[in-house]
Amino acid sequence: MxxxxxxxxxxxxxxxxxxxxxxxxxxGARPEGFVSLCKLIIEQQVSLASAKACFVKLESFLGTVTPTTILKASEIDLRNNGLSKQKANYLKALATAVVEKTLDLETLSQKEEAQIKKELTAVKGIGNWTAEVYMMFCLQKENxxxxxxxxxxxxxxxxxxxxxxxxxxxxxxxxxxxxxxxxxxxxxxxxxxxxxxxxxx
The missing domain is CATH 1.10.1670 (Endonuclease Iii, domain 2)
Structure with missing residues (x-):
């Protein structure tokens, strides 16, 4: 770029x-995939420092942040590890979309920006900002x-x-x-x- x-x-x-x-x-560059999207959801409307602290705490509790570990954790577990009720629900919605294959993160990079945004924002908790920053940092989209x-x-x-x-x-x-x-x-x-x-x- x-x-x-x-x-x-x-x-x-x-x-x-x-x-x-x-x-x-x-x-900025981040890897494509579930973890980066989780980080962006956590970063919504908070400072990056507090988002990082929250993610580190969550990762420590879960071992690894994957759709499976997110879905296995209760909402209380997630909230006890730094997430708001709303963001806990958002991460579960993302995990469900990935597991049920209504969102295929591996094929996004091959698509146009408008289509990527449409697919990402179909998931509860992912708005335009999250989709756009994901496109910039993870997919290296130029426009x-x-x-x-x-x-x-x-x-x-x-x-x-x-x-x-x-x-x-x-x-x-x-x-x-x-x-x-x-x-x-x-x-x-x-x-x-x-x-x-x-x-x-």
């Missing part, structure tokens, strides 16, 4: 400014713009005269087909400005 940095620099001077300030962005991400929204408001999601989506059109790389630039800016590093686990 980094090979396409010159494309963005040509499209928008803001990326050159970010590059001058903080260097090249970190491009994804997770507009529901708060850090992304805040950065765009800071760097451009935009206030609404509609304005942000319109702005993102000029970065296609490299919207994912543009997003990584903005996340990079957001973290570096706050002296924070990407959390990898």
């Amino acid at each position: 980094k090979k396409d940095i010159p494309f963005l620099l040509q499209k928008d001077a803001v990326f050159q400014e970010i590059l001058n300030l903080y260097g090249e962005p970190y491009i 994804v713009f997770p507009i529901g991400d708060i850090a992304l929204q805040n950065t765009l408001k800071e760097l451009y005269p935009v206030t609404t999601k509609e304005e942000m989506l319109s702005l993102a059109k000029k970065w296609e087909p490299q919207a994912s790389l543009a997003t990584y630039f903005f996340w990079h800016y957001y973290l570096k400005k706050r002296n924070r590093a990407p959390l990898v686990y």
Whole structure:
């Protein structure tokens, strides 16, 4: 994806400014599959640090995080290991979808973004943000713009005269087909400005 940095620099001077300030962005990568999706569900609307602590606790309790171990655990077990009632239900819904083969995680990478999003968001607890970040980090899809991400929204408001999601989506059109790389630039800016590093686990 980094090979396409010159494309963005040509499209928008803001990326050159970010590059001058903080260097090249970190491009996130996570393995495809069940564990990464579980992590993203746990990361919904919480800090990455607390999500990591929750996942580590859950993994320690289960031994391995698989559809089978999630389904065998009771809701009380899951809640006692850091999950909210809602997220415990979401992980069970995901595990059920994988076991019953209504969601085939192994074939997602071969499909178009719209189809991937449709299949992922059919599972209770997986919304647009989770599906989009999975596509970026796990499937390395190049033209994804997770507009529901708060850090992304805040950065765009800071760097451009935009206030609404509609304005942000319109702005993102000029970065296609490299919207994912543009997003990584903005996340990079957001973290570096706050002296924070990407959390990898």
